[in-house]
Amino acid sequence: MIAENDVNEVIKYYRNIALKEMSLRAPPRPRTNKSIKLSSILYSIKRDWFKKMNSNDPDYVYAFRLLRFSMDWFGRAVPYITSREAGYHLGLRLVDNSIVRNVDDMVKIFIESRIGLLDVIKESVNNMKIHIYECITCSGIPNIGKCVCDFEAGVLSGMLEKLVARNIVRERYCWGRGYSFCGFDIYFV
Numbered sequence: 001m002i003a004e005n006d007v008n009e010v011i012k013y014y015r016n017i018a019l020k021e022m023s024l025r026a027p028p029r030p031r032t033n034k035s036i037k038l039s040s041i042l043y044s045i046k047r048d049w050f051k052k053m054n055s056n057d058p059d060y061v062y063a064f065r066l067l068r069f070s071m072d073w074f075g076r077a078v079p080y081i082t083s084r085e086a087g088y089h090l091g092l093r094l095v096d097n098s099i100v101r102n103v104d105d106m107v108k109i110f111i112e113s114r115i116g117l118l119d120v121i122k123e124s125v126n127n128m129k130i131h132i133y134e135c136i137t138c139s140g141i142p143n144i145g146k147c148v149c150d151f152e153a154g155v156l157s158g159m160l161e162k163l164v165a166r167n168i169v170r171e172r173y174c175w176g177r178g179y180s181f182c183g184f185d186i187y188f189v
């Protein structure tokens, strides 16, 4: 059983880091010029909170990333389409099956399935801003010059389509771009 206080504390901690990094003119970690090996993405895992909850967390993350980043062999379009579509349909189904009924449930399901710690930064009629901390896809990876969390963007899009309205989700901040969190802008259409 995970204490709610503990979750709130860790989210507050990461939100402060994110806000500081957002105020910088450039990402805190510069882009690596070396060519990136798959192993440096698979093993660069920084998930202190999830690891505290489950000591086998790195194995879980490794398996997920192995599948996700193997797709990069086929170029950017394949993971973008397949991961995002898979996430999107999962998101729709989570709401259809009443597993997710509101934003609180979204936070819960992200923790239970160990995708990451979801933090709603802004909520308005036209748009939303959501952060993910300790994201399963990217937390800890080097700056490779691109956002990589297509699966997470898809899950958010699917869930919010059913809960709010059709939308466009864009990942703006990511470990893959040198930040220490994922930041998504959601525009309702």
Ligand SMILES: [Zn+2]
Binding pocket: 135, 137, 138, 147, 148, 149, 171, 173, 174, 175, 176, 181, 182, 183
């Ligand atoms: Zn990311």
